[in-house]
Amino acid sequence: MFPQALAAINNSIMGFVDIKLANKIEYYRNRFLKYQKAYHDLSMNSIVINMIPFRGYELVAILGNRCHFYLCNFH
Numbered sequence: 906m907f908p909q910a911l912a913a914i915n916n917s918i919m920g921f922v923d924i925k926l927a928n929k930i931e932y933y934r935n936r937f938l939k940y941q942k943a944y945h946d947l948s949m950n951s952i953v954i955n956m957i958p959f960r961g962y963e964l965v966a967i968l969g970n971r972c973h974f975y976l977c978n979f980h
Contacts, residue, residue, distance in 0.1 A: 910940035
């Protein structure tokens with residue numbers, strides 16, 4: 906997503922006169938913001954996942970294993 910956002914901004918900088926003459930400023934602004942928002946959302950998702958401590962994953966795995974053992978043997 907980020908390279909696409911950079912490409913959108915690069916196109917707008919390199920062709921500013923053409924963009925201004927064709928009245929496409931809003932088009933390129935919206936295109937850049939769309940890619941930037943998608944990049945930001947993906948970055949935030951990865952940060953949240955990385956904030957979960959590794960021990961939390963172990964705890965969930967152990968509890969799931971115990972529940973599976975209990976349900977298979979006693980029901």
